[in-house]
Amino acid sequence: MLELNQLKQLLTFAKCETLSKAAEELLLSQPALSRSMQKLENDLNVILFERRKNKITLNDNGKLAVECAEKIMYDVQNMIDRIRAYDRSKHTISIGSCAPAPLWKITPLLSELYPEFTLSANLNDHEQIINGFENGTYSVIITAKPIEGENVICHKFCEEHLMLSLPPAHPLAMYDKVDFKTLDGETMLLFSEIGFWYNLCMEELPNTRFILQHTKNDFDTLVQSAALPSFTSDLDDNNQQTNRVIVPIKDTKANPTFYCVINKCNREKYKEFLDLLKNFYIYTI
Amino acid sequence: MLELNQLKQLLTFAKCETLSKAAEELLLSQPALSRSMQKLENDLNVILFERRKNKITLNDNGKLAVECAEKIMYDVQNMIDRIRAYDRSKHTISIGSCAPAPLWKITPLLSELYPEFTLSANLNDHEQIINGFENGTYSVIITAKPIEGENVICHKFCEEHLMLSLPPAHPLAMYDKVDFKTLDGETMLLFSEIGFWYNLCMEELPNTRFILQHTKNDFDTLVQSAALPSFTSDLDDNNQQTNRVIVPIKDTKANPTFYCVINKCNREKYKEFLDLLKNFYIYTI
DNA sequence: CACAATTACGAGGGTCGTAAAAATG
Protein backbone atom coordinates (compact mmCIF):
# COMPACT_ATOMS: atom_id res chain seq x y z
CA MET A 1 0.00 0.00 0.00
CA LEU A 2 1.08 3.51 -0.80
CA GLU A 3 2.32 5.35 2.27
CA LEU A 4 3.07 8.95 3.11
CA ASN A 5 6.63 8.05 3.96
CA GLN A 6 7.25 7.15 0.35
CA LEU A 7 5.76 10.40 -0.88
CA LYS A 8 7.96 12.33 1.49
CA GLN A 9 10.99 10.45 0.22
CA LEU A 10 9.95 11.12 -3.36
CA LEU A 11 9.71 14.84 -2.62
CA THR A 12 13.10 14.83 -0.95
CA PHE A 13 14.60 13.11 -3.96
CA ALA A 14 12.97 15.62 -6.29
CA LYS A 15 14.58 18.38 -4.25
CA CYS A 16 18.02 16.80 -3.88
CA GLU A 17 18.20 15.29 -7.37
CA THR A 18 20.30 12.31 -6.34
CA LEU A 19 19.40 9.37 -4.16
CA SER A 20 22.48 9.71 -1.99
CA LYS A 21 21.85 13.34 -1.10
CA ALA A 22 18.19 12.64 -0.45
CA ALA A 23 19.06 9.63 1.68
CA GLU A 24 21.40 11.77 3.72
CA GLU A 25 18.71 14.39 4.29
CA LEU A 26 16.24 11.67 5.22
CA LEU A 27 18.70 10.11 7.66
CA LEU A 28 18.52 6.91 5.68
CA SER A 29 21.02 4.78 3.88
CA GLN A 30 21.04 5.21 0.15
CA PRO A 31 20.23 1.57 -0.66
CA ALA A 32 17.19 1.82 1.61
CA LEU A 33 15.94 4.84 -0.31
CA SER A 34 16.64 3.16 -3.61
CA ARG A 35 14.52 0.19 -2.55
CA SER A 36 11.80 2.41 -1.17
CA MET A 37 11.46 4.24 -4.47
CA GLN A 38 11.29 0.91 -6.29
CA LYS A 39 8.51 -0.10 -3.94
CA LEU A 40 6.71 3.17 -4.67
CA GLU A 41 6.80 2.41 -8.37
CA ASN A 42 5.49 -1.04 -7.60
CA ASP A 43 2.68 0.29 -5.44
CA LEU A 44 1.64 2.74 -8.14
CA ASN A 45 2.30 0.24 -10.90
CA VAL A 46 3.96 3.02 -12.83
CA ILE A 47 7.59 3.70 -13.73
CA LEU A 48 8.56 7.01 -12.16
CA PHE A 49 12.28 7.13 -12.86
CA GLU A 50 14.59 6.93 -15.81
CA ARG A 51 17.48 4.76 -14.71
CA ARG A 52 20.92 4.92 -16.20
CA LYS A 53 23.86 3.03 -14.86
CA ASN A 54 24.93 5.65 -12.35
CA LYS A 55 22.18 8.20 -12.66
CA ILE A 56 18.52 8.18 -11.78
CA THR A 57 16.11 10.94 -12.76
CA LEU A 58 12.39 11.53 -12.66
CA ASN A 59 10.55 10.79 -15.87
CA ASP A 60 7.28 12.51 -16.84
CA ASN A 61 5.26 10.20 -14.63
CA GLY A 62 7.61 10.96 -11.76
CA LYS A 63 7.28 14.68 -12.26
CA LEU A 64 3.52 14.40 -12.16
CA ALA A 65 3.77 12.22 -9.08
CA VAL A 66 5.92 14.85 -7.37
CA GLU A 67 3.32 17.49 -8.14
CA CYS A 68 0.55 15.37 -6.68
CA ALA A 69 2.62 14.33 -3.70
CA GLU A 70 3.35 17.94 -2.84
CA LYS A 71 -0.33 18.69 -2.70
CA ILE A 72 -1.06 15.63 -0.60
CA MET A 73 1.70 16.26 1.90
CA TYR A 74 0.49 19.81 2.20
CA ASP A 75 -3.07 18.66 2.82
CA VAL A 76 -1.91 16.11 5.36
CA GLN A 77 0.06 18.72 7.28
CA ASN A 78 -3.01 20.89 7.13
CA MET A 79 -5.14 18.13 8.56
CA ILE A 80 -2.73 17.56 11.41
CA ASP A 81 -2.57 21.26 12.19
CA ARG A 82 -6.34 21.58 12.07
CA ILE A 83 -6.95 18.68 14.41
CA ARG A 84 -4.31 19.83 16.85
CA ALA A 85 -5.62 23.38 16.82
CA TYR A 86 -9.14 22.13 17.36
CA ASP A 87 -8.04 19.98 20.26
CA ARG A 88 -6.02 22.79 21.72
CA SER A 89 -8.94 25.18 21.44
CA LYS A 90 -10.85 22.96 23.82
CA HIS A 91 -8.17 23.04 26.47
CA THR A 92 -7.05 26.64 26.22
CA ILE A 93 -8.67 29.97 26.77
CA SER A 94 -7.24 32.41 24.26
CA ILE A 95 -7.36 35.98 25.43
CA GLY A 96 -6.78 38.90 23.13
CA SER A 97 -6.26 42.28 24.71
CA CYS A 98 -5.63 45.75 23.34
CA ALA A 99 -3.62 46.71 26.44
CA PRO A 100 -1.38 44.95 28.93
CA ALA A 101 -2.91 46.20 32.20
CA PRO A 102 -6.30 44.42 31.90
CA LEU A 103 -4.40 41.20 31.21
CA TRP A 104 -2.68 41.48 34.58
CA LYS A 105 -6.13 41.40 36.14
CA ILE A 106 -7.98 38.93 33.92
CA THR A 107 -5.31 36.25 33.72
CA PRO A 108 -5.27 35.32 37.42
CA LEU A 109 -9.07 35.45 37.52
CA LEU A 110 -9.47 32.99 34.65
CA SER A 111 -6.72 30.66 35.74
CA GLU A 112 -8.31 30.42 39.18
CA LEU A 113 -11.81 29.84 37.79
CA TYR A 114 -10.67 27.39 35.10
CA PRO A 115 -7.57 25.62 36.39
CA GLU A 116 -8.00 22.79 33.84
CA PHE A 117 -7.54 25.21 30.95
CA THR A 118 -4.32 26.62 29.62
CA LEU A 119 -4.34 30.38 29.21
CA SER A 120 -2.93 31.96 26.12
CA ALA A 121 -2.83 35.75 26.05
CA ASN A 122 -2.02 38.10 23.18
CA LEU A 123 -1.59 41.82 22.91
CA ASN A 124 -2.46 43.63 19.71
CA ASP A 125 -4.11 46.75 18.34
CA HIS A 126 -7.86 47.12 18.32
CA GLU A 127 -8.48 45.90 14.81
CA GLN A 128 -6.40 42.76 15.17
CA ILE A 129 -8.05 41.89 18.47
CA ILE A 130 -11.51 42.18 16.99
CA ASN A 131 -10.48 40.22 13.91
CA GLY A 132 -9.14 37.49 16.15
CA PHE A 133 -12.38 37.44 18.10
CA GLU A 134 -14.46 37.14 14.95
CA ASN A 135 -12.40 34.39 13.38
CA GLY A 136 -12.31 32.40 16.61
CA THR A 137 -8.66 32.91 17.49
CA TYR A 138 -9.66 34.53 20.78
CA SER A 139 -12.57 33.43 22.92
CA VAL A 140 -12.19 36.35 25.33
CA ILE A 141 -11.06 39.84 24.35
CA ILE A 142 -10.42 43.11 26.11
CA THR A 143 -11.19 46.24 24.11
CA ALA A 144 -11.06 49.94 24.89
CA LYS A 145 -14.52 50.51 23.38
CA PRO A 146 -17.79 48.69 24.02
CA ILE A 147 -18.56 46.13 21.30
CA GLU A 148 -22.10 45.94 19.95
CA GLY A 149 -23.56 42.86 18.35
CA GLU A 150 -26.29 40.27 18.65
CA ASN A 151 -23.92 37.47 19.44
CA VAL A 152 -21.62 39.14 21.94
CA ILE A 153 -21.69 39.73 25.65
CA CYS A 154 -19.82 42.93 26.55
CA HIS A 155 -19.04 43.95 30.15
CA LYS A 156 -17.19 46.93 31.52
CA PHE A 157 -14.01 45.53 32.99
CA CYS A 158 -11.80 48.29 34.42
CA GLU A 159 -10.41 51.76 33.82
CA GLU A 160 -6.84 52.76 33.30
CA HIS A 161 -5.33 56.21 33.80
CA LEU A 162 -2.21 56.93 31.86
CA MET A 163 0.43 59.00 33.67
CA LEU A 164 3.73 60.52 32.98
CA SER A 165 6.66 59.28 34.98
CA LEU A 166 9.29 62.03 35.18
CA PRO A 167 12.65 62.61 36.75
CA PRO A 168 12.12 65.28 39.45
CA ALA A 169 14.27 67.79 37.61
CA HIS A 170 12.13 67.64 34.48
CA PRO A 171 10.30 70.92 33.59
CA LEU A 172 6.93 69.10 33.34
CA ALA A 173 7.31 67.73 36.89
CA MET A 174 5.83 70.91 38.37
CA TYR A 175 2.46 70.41 36.63
CA ASP A 176 -0.57 68.87 38.34
CA LYS A 177 -1.75 67.47 35.03
CA VAL A 178 -0.55 67.51 31.42
CA ASP A 179 -2.09 66.77 28.06
CA PHE A 180 -0.63 65.11 24.98
CA LYS A 181 -0.29 68.43 23.17
CA THR A 182 1.93 69.88 25.92
CA LEU A 183 3.88 66.70 26.15
CA ASP A 184 4.59 66.26 22.44
CA GLY A 185 8.12 66.90 21.29
CA GLU A 186 9.96 65.25 24.16
CA THR A 187 12.30 62.32 23.98
CA MET A 188 10.68 59.43 25.83
CA LEU A 189 11.35 55.88 26.85
CA LEU A 190 8.62 53.57 25.58
CA PHE A 191 7.95 49.89 26.19
CA SER A 192 6.80 48.44 22.88
CA GLU A 193 4.49 45.59 23.96
CA ILE A 194 1.53 47.77 24.91
CA GLY A 195 -1.22 46.90 22.42
CA PHE A 196 -3.32 49.83 21.26
CA TRP A 197 -1.27 52.31 23.34
CA TYR A 198 1.47 52.08 20.78
CA ASN A 199 -0.63 53.39 17.90
CA LEU A 200 -2.18 55.95 20.24
CA CYS A 201 1.28 57.31 21.11
CA MET A 202 2.25 57.52 17.45
CA GLU A 203 -0.94 59.42 16.62
CA GLU A 204 -1.10 61.77 19.58
CA LEU A 205 2.61 62.45 19.89
CA PRO A 206 3.86 62.71 16.32
CA ASN A 207 6.81 64.92 17.27
CA THR A 208 8.02 62.82 20.14
CA ARG A 209 11.14 60.75 19.77
CA PHE A 210 10.50 57.36 21.33
CA ILE A 211 13.31 55.13 22.46
CA LEU A 212 11.73 51.72 22.20
CA GLN A 213 12.34 48.93 24.63
CA HIS A 214 11.11 45.42 23.91
CA THR A 215 11.63 43.73 27.27
CA LYS A 216 9.81 44.90 30.36
CA ASN A 217 12.70 44.33 32.72
CA ASP A 218 15.13 46.34 30.66
CA PHE A 219 12.54 49.05 30.29
CA ASP A 220 11.97 49.30 34.08
CA THR A 221 15.70 49.43 34.70
CA LEU A 222 16.16 52.17 32.12
CA VAL A 223 13.33 54.22 33.60
CA GLN A 224 15.12 54.12 36.96
CA SER A 225 18.48 55.16 35.65
CA ALA A 226 17.73 57.47 32.73
CA ALA A 227 16.63 61.06 33.12
CA LEU A 228 13.90 60.64 30.49
CA PRO A 229 10.12 60.80 30.75
CA SER A 230 8.14 57.60 30.34
CA PHE A 231 4.58 56.37 30.75
CA THR A 232 3.08 54.49 33.64
CA SER A 233 -0.47 54.08 34.88
CA ASP A 234 -2.56 53.53 37.97
CA LEU A 235 -2.72 49.84 37.06
CA ASP A 236 1.02 49.47 36.77
CA ASP A 237 2.52 47.95 39.89
CA ASN A 238 5.83 49.56 39.06
CA ASN A 239 4.43 53.09 39.14
CA GLN A 240 5.73 53.89 42.59
CA GLN A 241 9.34 54.03 41.72
CA THR A 242 11.65 56.17 43.73
CA ASN A 243 13.03 59.39 42.29
CA ARG A 244 10.16 59.80 39.84
CA VAL A 245 7.38 62.32 39.77
CA ILE A 246 3.99 61.02 38.54
CA VAL A 247 1.80 63.42 36.56
CA PRO A 248 -1.64 62.36 35.28
CA ILE A 249 -2.56 62.95 31.63
CA LYS A 250 -5.80 64.80 31.05
CA ASP A 251 -6.89 63.60 27.59
CA THR A 252 -9.90 61.30 27.41
CA LYS A 253 -7.94 58.89 25.27
CA ALA A 254 -5.39 58.54 28.06
CA ASN A 255 -8.06 57.34 30.48
CA PRO A 256 -9.80 54.49 28.73
CA THR A 257 -12.43 52.13 30.06
CA PHE A 258 -11.78 48.53 29.10
CA TYR A 259 -14.48 46.08 28.15
CA CYS A 260 -14.44 42.32 28.33
CA VAL A 261 -16.14 40.65 25.36
CA ILE A 262 -17.29 37.05 25.00
CA ASN A 263 -19.32 35.32 22.32
CA LYS A 264 -22.82 34.40 23.41
CA CYS A 265 -22.32 30.82 22.29
CA ASN A 266 -19.69 30.53 25.02
CA ARG A 267 -22.11 31.78 27.67
CA GLU A 268 -22.28 28.38 29.35
CA LYS A 269 -18.56 27.76 29.22
CA TYR A 270 -17.81 31.10 30.89
CA LYS A 271 -20.80 31.07 33.25
CA GLU A 272 -18.71 31.48 36.40
CA PHE A 273 -16.55 34.15 34.86
CA LEU A 274 -19.58 36.11 33.67
CA ASP A 275 -21.12 35.94 37.14
CA LEU A 276 -17.94 37.39 38.50
CA LEU A 277 -17.77 40.12 35.86
CA LYS A 278 -21.15 41.52 36.91
CA ASN A 279 -19.64 42.73 40.17
CA PHE A 280 -16.07 43.10 39.13
CA TYR A 281 -16.08 46.63 37.76
CA ILE A 282 -17.79 48.12 40.82
CA TYR A 283 -15.66 46.05 43.11
CA THR A 284 -12.36 47.28 41.70
CA ILE A 285 -13.13 50.98 41.69
CA MET B 1 4.98 9.27 11.46
CA LEU B 2 1.38 9.47 10.34
CA GLU B 3 0.61 6.95 7.62
CA LEU B 4 -2.23 6.44 5.18
CA ASN B 5 -2.85 2.99 6.57
CA GLN B 6 -3.90 4.51 9.86
CA LEU B 7 -6.25 6.94 8.16
CA LYS B 8 -7.84 4.12 6.25
CA GLN B 9 -8.29 2.19 9.47
CA LEU B 10 -9.79 5.25 11.13
CA LEU B 11 -12.30 5.60 8.30
CA THR B 12 -13.21 1.94 8.51
CA PHE B 13 -13.77 2.28 12.22
CA ALA B 14 -15.93 5.36 11.67
CA LYS B 15 -18.03 3.34 9.25
CA CYS B 16 -18.25 0.14 11.32
CA GLU B 17 -18.57 1.83 14.72
CA THR B 18 -16.78 -0.93 16.64
CA LEU B 19 -13.17 -1.98 16.52
CA SER B 20 -14.03 -5.64 16.09
CA LYS B 21 -16.20 -5.11 13.02
CA ALA B 22 -13.68 -2.71 11.53
CA ALA B 23 -10.86 -5.17 12.19
CA GLU B 24 -12.81 -7.88 10.45
CA GLU B 25 -13.35 -5.70 7.40
CA LEU B 26 -9.69 -4.74 7.38
CA LEU B 27 -8.62 -8.39 7.62
CA LEU B 28 -6.81 -7.58 10.82
CA SER B 29 -7.05 -8.85 14.37
CA GLN B 30 -8.91 -6.54 16.68
CA PRO B 31 -6.03 -5.98 19.12
CA ALA B 32 -3.87 -4.92 16.18
CA LEU B 33 -6.43 -2.31 15.19
CA SER B 34 -6.79 -1.15 18.77
CA ARG B 35 -3.04 -0.61 18.97
CA SER B 36 -2.94 1.06 15.58
CA MET B 37 -5.55 3.61 16.64
CA GLN B 38 -3.60 4.28 19.81
CA LYS B 39 -0.55 4.90 17.68
CA LEU B 40 -2.56 7.27 15.49
CA GLU B 41 -3.50 9.30 18.56
CA ASN B 42 0.13 9.28 19.55
CA ASP B 43 1.29 10.41 16.12
CA LEU B 44 -1.22 13.24 16.10
CA ASN B 45 -0.70 13.95 19.78
CA VAL B 46 -4.44 14.28 20.12
CA ILE B 47 -7.05 12.08 21.80
CA LEU B 48 -9.48 10.92 19.12
CA PHE B 49 -11.61 8.44 21.05
CA GLU B 50 -13.72 8.36 24.14
CA ARG B 51 -12.92 5.09 25.83
CA ARG B 52 -15.24 3.27 28.16
CA LYS B 53 -14.60 -0.15 29.52
CA ASN B 54 -16.18 -2.06 26.68
CA LYS B 55 -17.01 0.71 24.25
CA ILE B 56 -14.91 3.07 22.19
CA THR B 57 -16.34 6.00 20.22
CA LEU B 58 -15.01 8.95 18.30
CA ASN B 59 -14.86 12.19 20.23
CA ASP B 60 -15.05 15.63 18.57
CA ASN B 61 -11.39 15.50 17.61
CA GLY B 62 -11.95 12.08 16.12
CA LYS B 63 -14.91 13.24 14.09
CA LEU B 64 -12.88 16.09 12.68
CA ALA B 65 -10.04 13.68 11.95
CA VAL B 66 -12.43 11.41 10.05
CA GLU B 67 -13.60 14.34 7.96
CA CYS B 68 -10.03 15.31 7.11
CA ALA B 69 -8.99 11.71 6.51
CA GLU B 70 -11.82 11.22 4.04
CA LYS B 71 -10.61 14.16 2.00
CA ILE B 72 -7.02 12.98 2.09
CA MET B 73 -7.80 9.41 1.10
CA TYR B 74 -9.91 10.75 -1.73
CA ASP B 75 -7.09 12.99 -2.90
CA VAL B 76 -4.60 10.15 -2.69
CA GLN B 77 -6.79 7.89 -4.80
CA ASN B 78 -7.13 10.74 -7.22
CA MET B 79 -3.37 11.11 -7.41
CA ILE B 80 -2.92 7.42 -8.08
CA ASP B 81 -5.57 7.44 -10.77
CA ARG B 82 -4.11 10.52 -12.39
CA ILE B 83 -0.60 9.13 -12.52
CA ARG B 84 -1.76 5.79 -13.84
CA ALA B 85 -3.94 7.42 -16.48
CA TYR B 86 -1.07 9.66 -17.49
CA ASP B 87 1.27 6.72 -17.79
CA ARG B 88 -1.29 4.74 -19.70
CA SER B 89 -1.87 7.62 -22.10
CA LYS B 90 1.75 7.36 -23.16
CA HIS B 91 1.53 3.69 -24.01
CA THR B 92 -1.87 3.62 -25.65
CA ILE B 93 -3.37 5.09 -28.76
CA SER B 94 -6.98 5.94 -28.06
CA ILE B 95 -9.12 5.90 -31.16
CA GLY B 96 -12.59 7.34 -31.27
CA SER B 97 -14.75 6.55 -34.24
CA CYS B 98 -18.26 7.49 -35.27
CA ALA B 99 -18.67 4.21 -37.15
CA PRO B 100 -17.40 0.65 -36.85
CA ALA B 101 -16.20 0.06 -40.41
CA PRO B 102 -13.30 2.56 -40.42
CA LEU B 103 -12.11 0.97 -37.19
CA TRP B 104 -11.73 -2.35 -38.93
CA LYS B 105 -9.30 -0.66 -41.28
CA ILE B 106 -7.46 1.71 -38.97
CA THR B 107 -6.83 -0.68 -36.11
CA PRO B 108 -4.59 -3.12 -37.97
CA LEU B 109 -2.76 -0.21 -39.60
CA LEU B 110 -1.92 1.43 -36.30
CA SER B 111 -1.04 -1.74 -34.48
CA GLU B 112 1.37 -2.65 -37.24
CA LEU B 113 2.94 0.80 -37.32
CA TYR B 114 3.11 1.16 -33.51
CA PRO B 115 3.47 -2.33 -32.06
CA GLU B 116 4.75 -0.92 -28.74
CA PHE B 117 1.45 0.89 -28.14
CA THR B 118 -1.77 -0.56 -26.88
CA LEU B 119 -4.79 0.33 -28.98
CA SER B 120 -8.00 1.39 -27.36
CA ALA B 121 -10.96 1.99 -29.65
CA ASN B 122 -14.36 3.51 -28.89
CA LEU B 123 -17.49 3.95 -30.93
CA ASN B 124 -19.78 6.87 -30.25
CA ASP B 125 -21.91 9.51 -31.97
CA HIS B 126 -20.34 12.48 -33.65
CA GLU B 127 -20.60 14.90 -30.79
CA GLN B 128 -19.10 12.55 -28.22
CA ILE B 129 -16.23 11.65 -30.51
CA ILE B 130 -15.35 15.29 -31.06
CA ASN B 131 -15.69 16.04 -27.36
CA GLY B 132 -13.34 13.19 -26.58
CA PHE B 133 -10.87 14.49 -29.14
CA GLU B 134 -10.94 17.97 -27.65
CA ASN B 135 -10.54 16.86 -24.05
CA GLY B 136 -7.72 14.50 -24.91
CA THR B 137 -9.54 11.22 -24.38
CA TYR B 138 -8.86 10.28 -28.01
CA SER B 139 -5.69 11.05 -29.91
CA VAL B 140 -7.06 9.77 -33.23
CA ILE B 141 -10.67 10.08 -34.33
CA ILE B 142 -12.71 9.04 -37.32
CA THR B 143 -15.55 11.38 -38.28
CA ALA B 144 -18.09 11.43 -41.08
CA LYS B 145 -17.46 15.10 -41.81
CA PRO B 146 -14.18 16.95 -42.35
CA ILE B 147 -13.02 18.78 -39.19
CA GLU B 148 -11.70 22.32 -39.55
CA GLY B 149 -9.32 23.92 -37.13
CA GLU B 150 -5.87 25.43 -36.75
CA ASN B 151 -4.62 22.63 -34.58
CA VAL B 152 -5.94 19.62 -36.41
CA ILE B 153 -4.79 17.50 -39.30
CA CYS B 154 -7.75 16.03 -41.18
CA HIS B 155 -7.39 13.41 -43.94
CA LYS B 156 -9.98 11.65 -46.02
CA PHE B 157 -9.84 8.06 -44.86
CA CYS B 158 -12.44 5.92 -46.70
CA GLU B 159 -16.00 5.78 -47.96
CA GLU B 160 -18.75 3.48 -46.85
CA HIS B 161 -21.89 2.60 -48.78
CA LEU B 162 -24.83 1.48 -46.73
CA MET B 163 -26.90 -1.31 -48.21
CA LEU B 164 -30.02 -3.21 -47.45
CA SER B 165 -29.68 -6.90 -46.83
CA LEU B 166 -32.97 -8.57 -47.72
CA PRO B 167 -34.42 -12.04 -47.83
CA PRO B 168 -35.03 -12.84 -51.54
CA ALA B 169 -38.79 -12.95 -51.07
CA HIS B 170 -38.92 -9.41 -49.71
CA PRO B 171 -40.86 -6.91 -51.90
CA LEU B 172 -37.92 -4.46 -51.91
CA ALA B 173 -35.56 -7.14 -53.24
CA MET B 174 -36.58 -6.36 -56.81
CA TYR B 175 -35.28 -2.76 -56.65
CA ASP B 176 -31.89 -1.71 -58.00
CA LYS B 177 -31.64 0.98 -55.36
CA VAL B 178 -33.81 2.23 -52.50
CA ASP B 179 -33.92 5.36 -50.40
CA PHE B 180 -34.72 5.84 -46.73
CA LYS B 181 -38.16 7.22 -47.53
CA THR B 182 -39.17 4.08 -49.37
CA LEU B 183 -37.65 1.90 -46.76
CA ASP B 184 -39.25 3.55 -43.75
CA GLY B 185 -41.98 1.60 -42.00
CA GLU B 186 -40.42 -1.84 -42.15
CA THR B 187 -39.43 -4.01 -39.22
CA MET B 188 -35.64 -4.36 -39.24
CA LEU B 189 -32.85 -6.10 -37.41
CA LEU B 190 -30.29 -3.60 -36.17
CA PHE B 191 -26.93 -4.07 -34.51
CA SER B 192 -26.67 -1.39 -31.83
CA GLU B 193 -22.90 -0.72 -31.63
CA ILE B 194 -22.68 1.32 -34.81
CA GLY B 195 -21.71 4.82 -33.67
CA PHE B 196 -23.38 7.64 -35.57
CA TRP B 197 -25.38 5.20 -37.72
CA TYR B 198 -27.68 4.61 -34.79
CA ASN B 199 -28.83 8.21 -34.55
CA LEU B 200 -28.99 8.40 -38.32
CA CYS B 201 -31.38 5.43 -38.44
CA MET B 202 -33.59 6.96 -35.78
CA GLU B 203 -33.78 10.24 -37.66
CA GLU B 204 -34.22 8.94 -41.18
CA LEU B 205 -36.45 5.98 -40.38
CA PRO B 206 -38.80 7.27 -37.69
CA ASN B 207 -41.54 4.76 -38.56
CA THR B 208 -39.32 1.72 -38.67
CA ARG B 209 -39.47 -0.81 -35.90
CA PHE B 210 -35.91 -1.84 -35.03
CA ILE B 211 -35.15 -5.07 -33.27
CA LEU B 212 -31.90 -4.24 -31.53
CA GLN B 213 -29.05 -6.69 -31.15
CA HIS B 214 -26.08 -5.84 -28.93
CA THR B 215 -23.61 -8.56 -29.87
CA LYS B 216 -22.30 -8.86 -33.40
CA ASN B 217 -22.32 -12.65 -33.50
CA ASP B 218 -25.92 -12.93 -32.44
CA PHE B 219 -26.84 -10.27 -34.95
CA ASP B 220 -25.15 -12.09 -37.83
CA THR B 221 -26.83 -15.33 -36.86
CA LEU B 222 -30.22 -13.68 -36.72
CA VAL B 223 -29.74 -12.07 -40.12
CA GLN B 224 -29.14 -15.52 -41.59
CA SER B 225 -32.16 -17.13 -40.06
CA ALA B 226 -34.75 -14.37 -39.88
CA ALA B 227 -36.77 -13.14 -42.82
CA LEU B 228 -36.19 -9.51 -41.86
CA PRO B 229 -34.32 -6.71 -43.63
CA SER B 230 -31.10 -5.47 -42.09
CA PHE B 231 -28.22 -3.17 -42.98
CA THR B 232 -24.84 -4.10 -44.31
CA SER B 233 -22.24 -2.15 -46.25
CA ASP B 234 -19.46 -2.53 -48.77
CA LEU B 235 -16.99 -2.44 -45.90
CA ASP B 236 -18.70 -5.23 -44.01
CA ASP B 237 -16.95 -8.55 -44.56
CA ASN B 238 -20.19 -10.35 -43.77
CA ASN B 239 -22.11 -8.71 -46.58
CA GLN B 240 -21.94 -11.67 -48.93
CA GLN B 241 -24.17 -13.93 -47.02
CA THR B 242 -26.09 -16.61 -48.78
CA ASN B 243 -29.81 -16.25 -49.31
CA ARG B 244 -29.74 -12.47 -49.04
CA VAL B 245 -30.28 -9.83 -51.68
CA ILE B 246 -28.15 -6.69 -51.35
CA VAL B 247 -29.70 -3.38 -52.40
CA PRO B 248 -27.73 -0.12 -52.22
CA ILE B 249 -29.28 2.90 -50.54
CA LYS B 250 -29.30 6.08 -52.57
CA ASP B 251 -29.33 8.82 -49.94
CA THR B 252 -26.18 10.90 -49.54
CA LYS B 253 -26.24 10.27 -45.80
CA ALA B 254 -26.07 6.56 -46.44
CA ASN B 255 -22.80 6.94 -48.36
CA PRO B 256 -20.51 8.88 -46.05
CA THR B 257 -16.87 9.71 -46.47
CA PHE B 258 -14.89 9.18 -43.28
CA TYR B 259 -12.10 11.44 -42.15
CA CYS B 260 -9.20 10.68 -39.88
CA VAL B 261 -8.35 13.53 -37.51
CA ILE B 262 -5.20 14.04 -35.43
CA ASN B 263 -4.04 16.95 -33.33
CA LYS B 264 -1.16 18.87 -34.86
CA CYS B 265 0.85 18.57 -31.66
CA ASN B 266 0.92 14.81 -32.27
CA ARG B 267 2.31 15.28 -35.77
CA GLU B 268 5.67 13.83 -34.84
CA LYS B 269 4.24 10.90 -32.90
CA TYR B 270 2.06 9.87 -35.83
CA LYS B 271 4.55 10.75 -38.57
CA GLU B 272 4.55 7.29 -40.12
CA PHE B 273 0.80 7.00 -39.93
CA LEU B 274 0.31 10.40 -41.57
CA ASP B 275 2.67 9.45 -44.39
CA LEU B 276 0.59 6.39 -44.97
CA LEU B 277 -2.69 8.34 -44.85
CA LYS B 278 -1.61 10.55 -47.76
CA ASN B 279 -1.91 7.60 -50.11
CA PHE B 280 -4.42 5.55 -48.26
CA TYR B 281 -7.66 6.97 -49.59
CA ILE B 282 -6.65 6.69 -53.24
CA TYR B 283 -5.20 3.29 -52.67
CA THR B 284 -8.36 1.80 -51.23
CA ILE B 285 -10.79 3.01 -53.88
C1' DC C 1 39.38 7.10 -8.44
C1' DA C 2 35.51 9.43 -6.62
C1' DC C 3 30.78 9.03 -7.04
C1' DA C 4 26.16 7.00 -8.00
C1' DA C 5 22.87 3.23 -8.17
C1' DT C 6 21.68 -1.55 -7.45
C1' DT C 7 22.01 -6.20 -5.37
C1' DA C 8 22.96 -9.46 -1.46
C1' DC C 9 22.61 -10.58 3.22
C1' DG C 10 22.23 -10.53 8.11
C1' DA C 11 20.35 -7.79 12.20
C1' DG C 12 16.72 -5.45 14.57
C1' DG C 13 12.37 -3.18 15.26
C1' DG C 14 7.71 -3.00 14.53
C1' DT C 15 3.42 -5.10 13.72
C1' DC C 16 0.81 -9.15 13.86
C1' DG C 17 -2.00 -12.88 16.07
C1' DT C 18 -3.11 -15.60 20.16
C1' DA C 19 -4.24 -15.67 24.79
C1' DA C 20 -5.74 -13.59 28.90
C1' DA C 21 -7.92 -10.00 31.64
C1' DA C 22 -11.48 -6.72 32.72
C1' DA C 23 -15.87 -4.81 32.24
C1' DT C 24 -20.68 -4.35 30.61
C1' DG C 25 -25.64 -5.33 29.55
Added chain:
DNA sequence: CATTTTTACGACCCTCGTAATTGTG
Protein backbone atom coordinates in the same frame (compact mmCIF):
# COMPACT_ATOMS: atom_id res chain seq x y z
C1' DC D 1 -22.53 -15.31 29.01
C1' DA D 2 -21.74 -13.07 24.76
C1' DT D 3 -19.55 -8.91 23.41
C1' DT D 4 -16.09 -5.39 23.55
C1' DT D 5 -11.67 -3.29 24.58
C1' DT D 6 -7.07 -3.47 26.40
C1' DT D 7 -2.69 -5.65 27.87
C1' DA D 8 0.95 -9.30 27.53
C1' DC D 9 3.90 -12.07 24.91
C1' DG D 10 6.12 -14.54 21.40
C1' DA D 11 6.59 -15.02 16.17
C1' DC D 12 7.42 -13.23 11.98
C1' DC D 13 7.95 -9.95 8.34
C1' DC D 14 9.70 -5.83 6.66
C1' DT D 15 12.91 -2.38 6.41
C1' DC D 16 17.31 -1.01 7.68
C1' DG D 17 22.51 -0.75 7.32
C1' DT D 18 26.85 -2.79 5.73
C1' DA D 19 29.33 -4.63 2.15
C1' DA D 20 30.04 -5.80 -2.46
C1' DT D 21 29.13 -5.01 -7.52
C1' DT D 22 28.77 -2.40 -11.58
C1' DG D 23 29.22 1.48 -14.20
C1' DT D 24 30.41 6.48 -15.28
C1' DG D 25 33.02 10.90 -15.81
